[in-house]
Amino acid sequence: MFGLYLAGFMVGYGVVEERLRGLSEVAGEARTDWHYPGDEKASVAGVADETVLFFGDSFVRQLYPRIQHVAAEHPAARRSVRFMTGPGCVPLRGVGRKSPPRCVNYSTRGYDVAASPNVRTVVIGGHWLSMLKNRDYYDGEDARKHFLDFWTEQDLVQILRRFEKDLARLRSLGKEVYVVLNPPGGDRADPGVIETAESTQRRSWGKNRFR
Numbered sequence: 001m002f003g004l005y006l007a008g009f010m011v012g013y014g015v016v017e018e019r020l021r022g023l024s025e026v027a028g029e030a031r032t033d034w035h036y037p038g039d040e041k042a043s044v045a046g047v048a049d050e051t052v053l054f055f056g057d058s059f060v061r062q063l064y065p066r067i068q069h070v071a072a073e074h075p076a077a078r079r080s081v082r083f084m085t086g087p088g089c090v091p092l093r094g095v096g097r098k099s100p101p102r103c104v105n106y107s108t109r110g111y112d113v114a115a116s117p118n119v120r121t122v123v124i125g126g127h128w129l130s131m132l133k134n135r136d137y138y139d140g141e142d143a144r145k146h147f148l149d150f151w152t153e154q155d156l157v158q159i160l161r162r163f164e165k166d167l168a169r170l171r172s173l174g175k176e177v178y179v180v181l182n183p184p185g186g187d188r189a190d191p192g193v194i195e196t197a198e199s200t201q202r203r204s205w206g207k208n209r210f211r
Contacts, residue, residue, distance in 0.1 A: 036061045039083050044071045046080035050120035055110045057126040058087040059183055079120065084110050090131060091124050092159055093166050094140040095148070104140035111166050115173055122170055125180030 036042060042064050054060050054067070064083060071078050089095075089103035093111050096104035114122045131137060131150045138145045139159070148155040170177050187193045 034062070034065065036064050039085060042081075042083040044068065044078070044081040046071070046078040047076060048079045049118065051080040051082055051116075051118050052121040052123065053114055053119050054081065054083045054085070054123045054125075055114060056085055056091045056124055056180070057089055058085065059127050060123075060125045060180075061085050061087075062183075063125075082113075082119075084113055086110075088130075090126050090128065090137070092163050094162065095159060096138050096140045096145075097134070098136040098138070098147075108140075111170075114170055114175065119175065121176040121178070123178045123180060125183075127185070128182045129185070 042061075044067065054063060061083070067081055071081065084106075086100075086103060086106035088097060088100045089106050091107055091110055093107050094104060095107055113119065131148075135147055135149070137148045137150070139148060148159065150156045150159070167177055167179070
């Protein structure tokens with residue numbers, strides 16, 4: 001009986017240890033699995049005439065390594081891919097920021113590109129919660145350029161209605177449209193923090209099991 005218990009313990013310990021080590025290694029790889037060559041070079045040529053447009057801020061840029069990997073794995077059955085990103089700029093038409101600049105032009109051009117005949121699918125994403133955290137957004141269509149307060153119903157509804165119209169227009173043009181919600185953020189989603197935490201947990205778990 002003791003032999004069975006000991007065997008079960010060692011198997012259980014090995015499984016947990018392996019899982020913790022695996023998660024730590026994945027997090028470690030994620031820290032370096034990041035390269036964005038810029039919008040012009042981030043395009044991926046496909047065998048189909050249709051293009052998938054990834055439109056958003058720097059959060060959308062983080063999708064590039066995965067898209068590049070999938071395209072390489074399926075070279076014979078892919079559409080062309082194009083990225084159009086503006087770091088710090090939410091993909092909402094006409095919404096600008098005091099810093100960084102040029103967000104109004106970027107967002108307007110993004111929807112114009114999305115409406116292009118060769119674009120079949122549009123993926124729109126970004127750090128939407130930044131609209132609530134940062135207070136330097138303004139409506140480029142407002143001559144006064146007063147800062148928007150997305151905690152108030154008036155400003156929020158005004159911009160979201162415009163967003164709704166832009167999405168409806170793209171759909172009326174026959175586009176497939178996907179809106180990607182806010183990704184995980186903060187230290188708990190940082191691969192470096194995850195790697196350190198899992199390494200510490202693995203050492204702690206191993207010590208406690210043998211006490």
